[in-house]
Amino acid sequence: MYRIENLEYNKRVTVHAPGTVANLVCGFDILGLCLHEPHDVMHVTLLDEPKVVIESLDGYPLPADPQLNTAGAPLLEMIHEVDATVGFHVSIQKNIKPGSGVGSSAASAAGAVVAANHLLGNIFSPTDLVRFAMAGEKVASGVKHADNVAPCIIGGVTLIRSIFPLDIVSIPSPELFVTVVHPQIEIRTADARQILRKEVLLKDAIKQWGNIAGLVAGFMQNDLSLIGRSLEDVIIEPVRSILIPGFSDVKQQCKEAGALGGGISGSGPSIFMLSKDEPTATAVEQVMKDVYNKLGIPYHTYVTTINQQGVTKAS
Known part of the structure; x- marks a missing residue:
């Protein structure tokens, strides 16, 4: 006490x-x-x-x-x-x-x-x-x-x-930019957990461990290429992405626009992408807008950076 x-x-x-x-x-x-x-x-x-x-x-x-x-x-x-x-x-x-x-x-x-x-x-x-x-x-x-x-x-x-x-x-971590699109649909975390597989293949677990280690090493070494290569999920994303309309198009086209990589934010439906600079992050935002405009799904987007302070007291 x-x-x-x-x-x-x-x-x-x-x-x-x-x-x-x-x-x-x-x-x-x-x-x-x-x-x-x-x-x-x-x-x-x-x-x-x-x-x-x-x-x-x-x-x-x-x-x-x-x-x-x-x-x-x-x-x-x-x-x-x-x-x-x-x-x-x-x-x-x-x-x-x-x-x-x-x-x-x-x-x-x-x-x-x-x-x-x-x-x-x-x-x-x-x-x-x-x-x-x-x-x-x-x-x-x-x-x-x-x-x-x-x-x-x-x-x-x-x-x-x-x-x-x-x-x-x-x-x-490096000073990366983060672009987020939030399609205006709701996915409850509890529901998104329910659809996950209870068991995974050893070969998938090994690949996932390598990506986790590579991502952490990429952050610590300021290695943007390693960060991009490691932003891969072979266990969770293949299941949860079916709940998010436009996910595959957003991910592929954002990487073509210069994003290092990204994927589902939390349990979704938001999708995030990491970029090396603001112009790239802004171009990625436009890609996200284009995808959801074509789908006719309302959305919000954010272009922001990694917050090193966390919760802050207002002055």
Whole structure:
């Protein structure tokens, strides 16, 4: 239990909780990166009673029961480890819509615990915060995973070496540009997990391990060619891509436009592509727009970069 004194009840802090790209194609549940855009805006106020109140600022329907809310469940976990009477009021502007594939649930969970930690005097470590935030991911998908919440809290590219015990490794990376297209369809993470194969062939596992190692080495060595060659998934993407209209065309044409590579962001339907510079990333964005304009499917696009800070306190 963490003992806290001299708390400032009714004090409020505002944070920006960014979107994330999980899996990074070949690293299912173990690799992720933080984006500058899009991001949620969250206001968290310290209360003098042990409860969590959730408020939506944009009318988006959020579960009022904190145990069923991706921001509320992590805060309940945090309250249990504090030797003081505290609670939190959370107001959320959801700019990252649930089911988008760019870490909506993770942004809520990570933003809530980072903001609450500020109000408690930053008594918890980043690893503690990831541990709390994973409770929100369990609410969203039924499984505790950290490949979204870890980069959202820590920033940059992260490797989840282990969940139990939690072992997070920050991976240095080049200053790459990230282009994301979010077709306006929803794929629930829990549903996207249900269709995955329970067993994989050894030859596929070996190829996947090589790609994961190659991608990490490419990031660390600033080897753009190696990064591009390693952005290949022979296990998850072949199954999940059938849920995303236009996926094959987007991937092929974006690489022809100069992207290093990319694939499904999280469980989809968003698709991300990495590029070496902004002109290429912008050209990739146009390719994405062209594909979905032809399909007649509404979409949002983002051209952004890797966010090395994670959740940040608003000034």
